[in-house]
Amino acid sequence: MNVRLAHFSLALIAVAFAAQARDIHYGAVQHPDLLDCDQLQWRGQNDEADACYRLLLGKDVPPAIHAEAAWALGDLQLANRLFRDAAALQPDDASIRVRWGDLFSETHQDGEAMTIYREALDADSGNAFALLGSARVLVGGFDDEANTYLEPLLTDASKDAGARAAAWLIVARVSLESSNMAQAANALDEAEAILESGDWPPLELYALRAAADLLNNIPESRYTAMSLEYNPGYGGIYAIPAHFYVITRRYRSAIDMYQRAVDIEPGLATAHEELGINLLRDNQMARARKHLEAAYDVDPFSPATVNTLRLLDSFTDFELINDPDIPEIGVLPVTLRLHRDEAAVIAPYAIKMTRESIAEFSRRYGFELKEPVIIEMYPDHEDFAVRTAGMPGIGILGATFGYVVAMDSPSSRPPAEFQWGTTLWHEMAHVFTLEATNHLVPRWFSEGVSVFEEWRSGPNPGVRIPMSVYNAMKEDLFLPIAELDEGFVRPTYDEQVIVSYMQAGLVCMYIDEAYGTRKLKDVLYAFKEGMLTGDAISEVLGISPSDFDDDFADFVDREHGSVLVNLEEWHRTQQSIGQRLLEEDWESIVGLAGHMIDILPQYIEPDSPYIAMAKAKEELGFHSDAIQALEQYWHNGGYDPAALTRLSGWLSDADRARDAIEVLQVVNLVDPLDQELHGNLGDLLLAEQRPDEALLEYQVALALNPHDKATAHYRIARAHNALGDREASQGQLLLALDVAPNFRPAQRLLLELMRADSGNEHN
């Protein structure tokens, strides 16, 4: 099964499954007979509730109530048909459409649900439960428009009490997700007051209170016992808090909680699904499949479940590569899961870089990894997305779940779009910040350290800040340090996530420069102790968060202020260069590119002025100036493979083989699937008497299945020969000559080897 995007249209019409329990409706439907059944269900008296619903199906009640009973009994097809009939009979009754919309929402058909909620609001513009249903769907999609629907419920006491209570529960949940504990507590109090005045079950309230306790480091909440007393089979009391373990990246704790949820409520599909996804994050493949299949059995509508099961099926196309091959005492195992088409190409570099990152971060952060590291790389970005979030469509390049790292492979994106080596380095930094703090590190700090380490110690160092972030700096959009997590969790504008990454990186850079590397490490360990950001800053750095913000702003101004002052001029000049390039006006381009470089010398994105400068200088015949321009680009962290390959060729021609090699090694971090690159790099290395490195490059070139296999084998033979391994060299020469018997260079080397052997025997 290779299809990743599950398509769910109006599937309810065609299917009938034993769906998971129907959600608490807080009075969206008021029929007394139905409420009698619901009370049994909310109390966990499931057998009695089922009997009650079955009885209700036979009673002379409105079709919408029959629909509710069918829904509760898991017959979604019948429920859908009955709601449709009911809506046709009473087209002006908004409450029927609301519940019909709820049915679509619960079966992951948000678009259809919103359409029906809108119809309900057309019939009754103030319908509280239509507002609630709409808000619930929009919150699930991280859509700020949800506030428009929530606001009347939170402010208008004349609205239905149940809907108001449920709205406050949504607010509480969102607040907890944003770590806004005070706002969450207030929302929970509001919800509780309303629930107590009515007759609605407090189960979700208890679960969110337990989640709040969890976030306040109270894992054994009293609300858990209260919930179990109210309804011993309510799995949400574990599953809802477990979600907060997930978003704070404490995956193993989440696994334990989800397991408890399905233990007491085996039909809770969402918990099985989340359990399966989080087990994958912990590399427990077999157990994950079991729970995903359990989720599918109950709720086959969930795209996350279907997508993840399909991803698991695709793992037969992947190879597991262990380093070392055979476990060695004292050597931390590293396992790669790579697609078989590119495993031989990527594995040598990935293992080397992973080892180097482990050595670097162990030393820098004083933490030794305790478990094997698993690195997965996906040639299809959407597979990576499903691996990470269960759904396609996420924009990130890599994700770390602890000791398991998943990321895009080099072939998942066009060359020059991303540096896979730098991404791996970034993710490995996460392994350390997560594990060193038992996953208590806040998102901003973990990302900040990873970005900072990319810049400082990564395989292609250099401070790379996208233009969109400079624009945000100019508009003063950086967040206070204590709120920086918000920029990742609940972004409020398009570029805020990337802006937050860069701000976090700059904060870590600032701490490192102003307070020293030791203090950066101390902040990390403060998080291990459970401190929140403000406390960690105050405790470790001895400064209040607001004063820190002021000092950081000064730092940003010192480092980038001159850029920000001239940013509009930079943009104008860049537009002029574009036109001059079309006109091939090289003299003007030299001046304009030079001006841009003066304003912002660190800018090395694909539209960097260094590339235009090099092109113009070359066209004007100033070859050494062209080399200089691309060297500056390279030294600043530039990574465009075409530009760097050109630079390497120029450096090689200028007898600067060592520099040429270094440049091509950067290209390897961007475009390792370029066959020619490995051959050329190997030739340079061999000429520089570095045959072991040359051999690696030649072997990778062969693994890319080149058209010219004879040359590939011949190159390997030369490297083996240079390493003194004549037998291996002869073997490769025979492979070359088997393809091309008249390949003279290979023939000559074969004779040379044989004569040397013969000479040795005679001696």
Place this chain on the structure above:
Amino acid sequence: MVAPPALEFDLINPRITVLLTMFLPLLAAAELQVVVIEGLGGEERYAEQFAEQVVALESAASSLTTSDRIRIFRSGDFARETVVGFFAELAEALQADDRLAVFLIGHGSYDDHEYKFNIAGPDLTDGDLYDMLNEINSGQLLINTGSSSGALADRLKSDERTLILATRSGAERHATRFGHYFVAALSDGSADIDKNRLVTAEEAYEFAARQVADYYERNGQLATEHPKIEGEHAARFSLARLGAAQPVREDSQLRILIGQRDAVNAEIEDLRLRRDGMTPDAYQAELLNNMLELATLEEDIERREAELANER
């Protein structure tokens, strides 16, 4: 000093044929006729590309045949009737054992009924090409590097004709990259898989097809062209010689050495045919002996050629 004629084909075994003809040039008496037809570029960038490709093709053809056997129709300088008339003349001039390589460098179109190669004035149609080529009795290779060229596959397929087309069907209508890579193969040593310093149509096709696929895959684009090859003779149809041709020298010692070398090459071919019935070790051991013998003979031949060059 006479350049050895181009490769012959249709002997006993295709692979042996290549080797034998490479080293026994006197046996090959057939002539190679090359025709290049350059279509309209439409846009300046395509016109420039096509012109560059035509120059490269002329250079490649010159390495294998004489200038009087290379005919270039440059874009805008000819009409459909000129081409049709020229092929009628070729039909008279070419012998059965001659070979004809026709390159169509340009854009094509296909309306689900008729293929057209775009030139100034009335276009060349699939019907024109069918008539022009069918009148000629010798072995043929048609290479069409343009859009919609796949539409020609069914119409022009025949036992004595090899077709290399940039697209798998007429429906692939976007401008292609295949021509660029195919022409590049004719001067690129890495396209010469067997390192005999001759690039065959098959080698150039495989090189170009791979480059096309890589291009789209690595740039994350949907491939809008899928090259195809029809016919059995591409492996025996050389299109370019890499490096200078060796002069033929009348020398008995050299002739003996070349004869010995060709015999060893034949033994290697025989060994390859027996490979499936051998153990890997036995195959490797025999291959090593043969390769050492071959390498030694090559060395002797080079030495003798150097001696002869010094004598002159």
